[in-house]
Amino acid sequence: MEIKNLMVTGGCGFIGSNFIQYLLGQGDFTGRIINVDKLTYAGNPDNLEGIEKDYPGRYLFERADICNLERMEEIFSRYGINAVCHFAAESHVDRSIKDPGAFIYTNIVGTFNLLEAARSHAGDFILFHHISTDEVYGSLGKEGLFKETTPYQPTSPYSAAKASSDHLVRAYNKTYGLPVTVSNCSNNYGPYQFPEKLIPLITLNAKEGEKLPVYGDGRNVRDWLYVEDHCDAIWTIMKSGRRGETYNIGGNMEMENIVIVEMICDILDEITGLGSNGPRRNLITFVTDRPGHDRRYAIDFSKLQNELNWSPKESFESGIRKTLSWYLENSEWVGRVKNNEYRSWISEQYTL
Numbered sequence: 001m002e003i004k005n006l007m008v009t010g011g012c013g014f015i016g017s018n019f020i021q022y023l024l025g026q027g028d029f030t031g032r033i034i035n036v037d038k039l040t041y042a043g044n045p046d047n048l049e050g051i052e053k054d055y056p057g058r059y060l061f062e063r064a065d066i067c068n069l070e071r072m073e074e075i076f077s078r079y080g081i082n083a084v085c086h087f088a089a090e091s092h093v094d095r096s097i098k099d100p101g102a103f104i105y106t107n108i109v110g111t112f113n114l115l116e117a118a119r120s121h122a123g124d125f126i127l128f129h130h131i132s133t134d135e136v137y138g139s140l141g142k143e144g145l146f147k148e149t150t151p152y153q154p155t156s157p158y159s160a161a162k163a164s165s166d167h168l169v170r171a172y173n174k175t176y177g178l179p180v181t182v183s184n185c186s187n188n189y190g191p192y193q194f195p196e197k198l199i200p201l202i203t204l205n206a207k208e209g210e211k212l213p214v215y216g217d218g219r220n221v222r223d224w225l226y227v228e229d230h231c232d233a234i235w236t237i238m239k240s241g242r243r244g245e246t247y248n249i250g251g252n253m254e255m256e257n258i259v260i261v262e263m264i265c266d267i268l269d270e271i272t273g274l275g276s277n278g279p280r281r282n283l284i285t286f287v288t289d290r291p292g293h294d295r296r297y298a299i300d301f302s303k304l305q306n307e308l309n310w311s312p313k314e315s316f317e318s319g320i321r322k323t324l325s326w327y328l329e330n331s332e333w334v335g336r337v338k339n340n341e342y343r344s345w346i347s348e349q350y351t352l
């Protein structure tokens with residue numbers, strides 16, 4: 001059975017919007033995408049500007065909250081949804097520390113609702129792909145890698161809520177036989193990322209000559225993956241991954257935060273010339289650490305590599321240059337996001 005009507009949740013966010021662009025460009029996907037997004041502060045329809053025209057009849061949008069089960073059931077029935085790719089989530093760790101409530105509702109209850117809707121359409125339903133994070137595994141010391149078998153030890157409200165949703169997805173597979181796949185990915189970067197996350201925040205601050213906040217000693221390590229490589233991995237798993245299985249996705253690109261921040265400064269100095277304060281590295285400011293800050297993440301993605309022949313294509317050096325150029329060239333997008341201009345437009349265009 002093929003995917004005919006794919007519900008993509010959170011498709012106006014960073015990875016979701018990149019995924020929709022990616023998937024509609026793939027020759028081996030001929031179905032329709034129904035993008036279900038609440039349009040929170042992180043959801044921006046600008047990310048998919050022109051998509052209806054580029055792919056006539058293949059992209060539909062519903063502004064809806066995944067916490068509303070009745071609405072999810074109705075959307076499943078109306079569009080004949082036969083597969084889900086579930087991105088929608090509250091995604092920012094710092095926000096989860098300040099105000100965890102929305103993380104519990106969206107990430108846990110929202111996922112539960114989608115699973116229920118899928119279960120009640122079980123006859124035609126062929127795949128629930130759940131997008132998750134390496135943060136569910138907790139923090140590593142100097143050595144070692146997260147494997148699919150690493151015990152869950154989430155440390156922030158964000159990662160605890162994501163962990164809970166992963167368990168629910170796997171429970172629906174075991175208990176009800178729902179066809180599911182799960183992927184746990186490392187840190188993404190690339191175009192359309194909301195400038196609260198490290199790379200776009202530092203890029204835009206450095207461009208404007210503002211301070212560059214680095215938490216703690218700046219030596220925390222993340223494993224970075226270019227967003228298009230993540231999209232490619234997701235589609236690979238959706239097509240060929242074994243149902244009921246979990247796949248780790250990573251970039252084989254462990255970097256300390258301070259190294260990334262310095263790299264961004266140097267590339268911007270090179271592309272645009274020095275800022276008014278001289279080298280942009282002068283703007284680096286060490287600030288109070290994030291509470292419970294995980295020290296190191298690193299991913300073993302050999303299962304995905306060996307079973308499904310996937311590996312990342314973009315190097316960090318080329319990916320970061322592409323990303324910085326994108327932020328420099330898309331000042332209109334940046335301006336609208338930074339001054340919140342699109343929020344009032346959303347309220348005029350869409351009701352929830």
Ligand code: NAD
Pocket residue numbers: 009010011012013014015016036037038039040041042043044064065066067086087088089090091092106110131132133134162184185186187188189194
């Ligand atoms: P994002 O914050 O950029 O986008 C989230 C999207 O979900 C937004 O469009 C938002 O409007 C929507 N949304 C939020 N609450 C909703 C609700 N209740 N109902 C419907 N829509 C809602 O997030 P992202 O960085 O694109 O992450 C997408 C997914 O990938 C998340 O599940 C996240 O946990 C996971 N992930 C992210 C990364 C990363 O580095 N960004 C890495 C691994 C996994």
Ligand code: DAU
Pocket residue numbers: 091092093094132133134135185186187188196197198199201213214215216220221222257290297
């Ligand atoms: O690992 C996957 C996760 O990556 C995803 O599940 C999350 O949705 C995504 O937000 C991301 O989480 P992080 O907390 O790792 O990303 P963030 O960009 O917020 O921070 C990256 C690192 O940089 C982290 O060690 C904290 C640090 N940092 C972050 C910010 C925003 C700073 O030093 N200064 C900052 O201003």
